[in-house]
Amino acid sequence: MALLDVRNVTMKFGELVANDRVSFTVESGSIVGLIGPNGAGKTTLFNCVTGFLKPTGGAIIFDGADITGYTSYQIARLGAVRTFQVVRPLEEMTVFDNVLVGAFLKTSDNREAFARAADCIRLCSLESFQEKPAGELSIGGKKRLELARALATQPKLLMLDEVMAGLTSTEVRVSVEVILRLRESGITLMIVEHVMEGIMPIADKIVVLDGGVKIAEDAPGKVINDDSVIEAYLGAKYAQRFKAQKEDGARG
Amino acid sequence: MKPMQRKALKKKDALWLGFVALLTLLPLAPAVAANSFHMHVVILILLFASMAQAWNIIGGYCGQVSFGHSVFFGIGAYGAGMAVVTYGGMPWPGILVGVILAAAVAVVISYPCFKLSGHYFAIATFAIVEIFNRSFLVWDWIGGALGLDYPLVKEGLMNLMWYNTKTGYYYCALILFLTIFGTVRWLEGHRFGYYMRAVREGQETAESLGVNSTAVKLAALTALCGAFFAQYNLRVDTPMVVSLDMSMKFVLITVLGGAGTLVGPLLGAAVLIPLQEYTQAFWGGLGGGVDLIIFGLLIILMVVKQPGGMIGIFHAVQKGILKRKNAAKGESADGAP
């Protein structure tokens, strides 16, 4: 059975349909990439799954339970934890204490929580900043803090919303390694990402949204050759030109 | 935990224990023991510091500024007062009922209030105080506008009343103070404390990490303070306990000292209470206004110059000294070839 089952989820903001009957599954132990142009509805879908928005229609099944309409903290306790695209450090708390708040989800014991937090800090290379107020981190540091804090809750499903945006290509490689290590440790991941070199090599499956509608769900190799996906990213005119070019290349 | 942190904690523990010992022995100091007015001021400092600390849990650590705490305070005071005056018994059962009732009322009114955020939460609590104030004034069963005046009974711990010396009251206030400060001190270093701060820094972020922000409330402590206040004054009436005036004291003492810190409420009370008591003693009736004028000015200064309160000033000075020290060190290091 899939760990996460999104069934016909619709989210409307007044007239605007940000998610239009989106369905897909995330298998336990896999990495699923969620991509699509700006405004496609990726973050909105995250908000629906994690209880920050109540979907207008459809159902969300997580780990065998229907969690549609649950509050965000209930969903986090069940093990689906997300990061925020627009980073949200708890500014006046130290970097370490930020991660500690996450670590307290599974234990009220100080020693265990401190140890857990220290592990996550190390994994995300934040050791040298751990005593600083989180508000003073660089943007790259804040992105890593989002990851460390969510990770500290020991989630079953970790949902990352553009944690690689704005990183250098070396940093992207480091993040990719971290993510692969997380999967090895048994965490399932759902990743929203615009940085293709960050997501394509590691995803088992890519789900593509455009204008709130799911236009593709397939292995990364297949998705990048999908006509509707190319069109969504490049626009109809450029997609045709791109296709023609590719066919020329194939002939020549 | 890293060894450095552990050492810092040990030092803090030692400071705290030293402070507790000092307070325990204070009544033996001749200057305090001989002068019952000084004793009175010290008792009020302990009481108001405890009240402010109870407010600090929600208002300071969680960042939900409540003007409603005098309601819980009043319920505690009326609990004790009615047990003694209306039912002619010991105050203890009344205190217990008051504490439970206050917690129940807190749960009921927090349900709608916690749905509001920021200023709206504060405004709603304002309204709640007024509602309770008006209802209590016309409610004959609890004494109405006349209030409850304590009869003369045998002094001692049983009746929680003393007439000759204030030492008994002092130790009761100290127990109250240690209970509340001890609780907050413990909470600060544990999950609940981290959760409170997380809610203040970002409610949604905290919830994304599994924190249930509405479960965070502890009104019972405030009711305990109210009960003590009634026993100490030998009187309860509505303007004295359930009023915006009283609510303001909870807020202002904490803000002056430093909201969201353990020591803040004590510092604030140590400034406001002597100010209030000595000006009233010197200027009599007029003094009632003078202390508020001075206090108002202090608060304005503080909010404009250092929103962190007295603790904030202390930290800023400490940082400055540290910086200068480091700079000096840096220079000498550079100077060496």
Ligand SMILES: Nc1ncnc2c1ncn2[C@@H]1O[C@H](COP(=O)(O)OP(=O)(O)OP(=O)(O)O)[C@@H](O)[C@H]1O
């Ligand atoms: N709370 C909201 N109220 C109204 N409209 C919203 C809200 N949140 C998102 N939208 C709209 O829904 C659409 C989808 O937004 P969303 O943030 O989900 O896109 P996205 O795929 O995450 O984009 P990006 O790649 O830029 O992060 C956008 O048109 C956005 O303006």
Ligand SMILES: [Mg+2]
């Ligand atoms: Mg987004």
